[in-house]
Amino acid sequence: MTTTTANAAQLDERVARQGRVRRLFGRPELGAIVGAVVIFVFFSVIAPVFLQPTSIVTVLYGSSTIGIMAVGVSLLMIGGEFDLSAGVGVISSSLTAALFTWYFSTNVWVGIFLALVFSLGVGALNGWILVKTKLPSFIVTLATFLMLAGLNLAITRLVSGAVSSPSIADIDGYAVAAAIFAADVPLFGIQVKITVFIWIALVLVATYILMRTRVGNWIFAVGGDENAARAVGVPVTKTKIGLFMGVGFCAWIAGMHNLFAFNVVQSGEGVGNEFLFIIAAVIGGCLLTGGYGSAVGGAIGALIFGMANKGIVYAQWNPDWFKFFLGLMLLLATIINLLVKRRAEQK
């Protein structure tokens, strides 16, 4: 800034200093990138097997199962809300497809379509209750989390008499669906799970939406300051409901992979995974309070999760250490985020 008004001149040095710092630390995912590099180098050194292509593919697959959900959850979090029902929501989606297909002996694709409607519906319901009641999303989605967890167990037992869904492997359409949702894609001679590619595609789409579309602007705005957003004409209700439905869509994809990769679904699964998604988003630089973050950050958070999860195995440590590790990462990431936000809000 060479020419300036008298008033701005007095602020100038401060703005300039922030500008430089921000260029370094401005990206929400910066902390996560540093963390990912450190963890990658760390495990590469102590467990050389970690660097083998098959190991890398395994790590990517593990990351993608969390990462697909982390995309939806990251956007939701930037929009200022949580979804505690996301973990069991994945299993609910799998079960909807499996149980319906098995019970009515329909084509598998009918079940797949119903599961999509169901998952989007759960998201829409979460969002609708949230905007109508103005209750915190923590409470609303905690309630749906419990309800879905209960429904998963109860309906599975009601339909199949067991704790897992019956096999649908011999039902029409299974082969094609499995070839899509649980495919192995050969890449440089290694079989890579299709979820890795879906994950990357979702991150790209989400990043495009966030940075290059009106809806992206609205997502940041409803998370940053809901009242201000409403005052300038942002459709706050639609944006929030849409974000919850986005999580539902991701849950459907993850759920379909879950179903067609294993053919049966354990009805008690998924509990606790919602925190992994949130952890991935937070490590990736999404603020818990909303208004700040990126889809790429959530993806890197999921990658850190995948590397730590598998790396500990490759290093032949006791996996008990994993949770400690995850907790430490979360703490460090949130502290970095806090500093970033303070810097950004400094007047």
Added chain:
Amino acid sequence: MSHATPAGTPDAGTPDTESLTDGPHLISLREVGKHYGNVIALSDVTMDVDAGRVTCVLGDNGAGKSTLIKIIAGLHKHDAGEFTVRGESLHLSSPRQALNLGIAAVYQDLAVVGLMPIWRNFFLGSELKGGPLGSLDITAMKQITRDQLLAMGIDLRDVDQPIGTLSGGERQCVAIARAVYFGAKALILDEPTAALGVKQSGVVLKYILRARDRGLGVIFITHNPHHAYPVGDRFLLLKRGKSIGYFEKGEVTLGELTGMMAGGAELEELAHELEQISGQAEVLQSIREAEAEIAK
């Protein structure tokens, strides 16, 4: 304005061609009143707003300032008197209707999102689309933001910084510039200096003059006559929901304004406050006179 104004906003690009004196006022209130149930919130208020003029509304807390701006901004309907916009008598039923008539309000909270970049805030809710996939025209939006802020006298090197990093006065200015760009002809500023320090208040007053010079009719709500007097052309004084005076600038001195508002008790304090703003010796003198007058 170096850029085309957005489509759908009424002739926003020609602010200074409007006549200042001939023809109907931009906004005109005649004995306007409003009651909530049996509580009379406002009665017998008469005031005019013209392009290129600043109309100040002065009053203490509970004087009816909020009710008045809510009527003008379309949030409440008045139930007595006449409210005309460009000579046409009407009852506004929504802020959207007011906006379509070119009446924009900038409230104290400014409706900006602190963590978002300045240019995203500037276009929030009215983003420009450019690309084939409905993508945002980011280059144009940044350029327009920079130009519009420059026109208001803020030279920003980086419109990508979060708006929260700006000073209070500058954020106020962004909100004003946004209203102007999106077609405001009349600008209601609700206590823009209330939360600001002396220096920042000066910054905002400068922007008010800048908006006036760009041909807007400004309604400046404040409880501080020392902020109102230097920039105002007309002064409406409210007290307990009633108009206690409506003056052109030539008809009243700052001392008289302050005297009517404060009753003299706080004058010493105000004079002290004003001493901190340089170049107001003349104003200061008139406060001293008013003090002396009241002391008699």
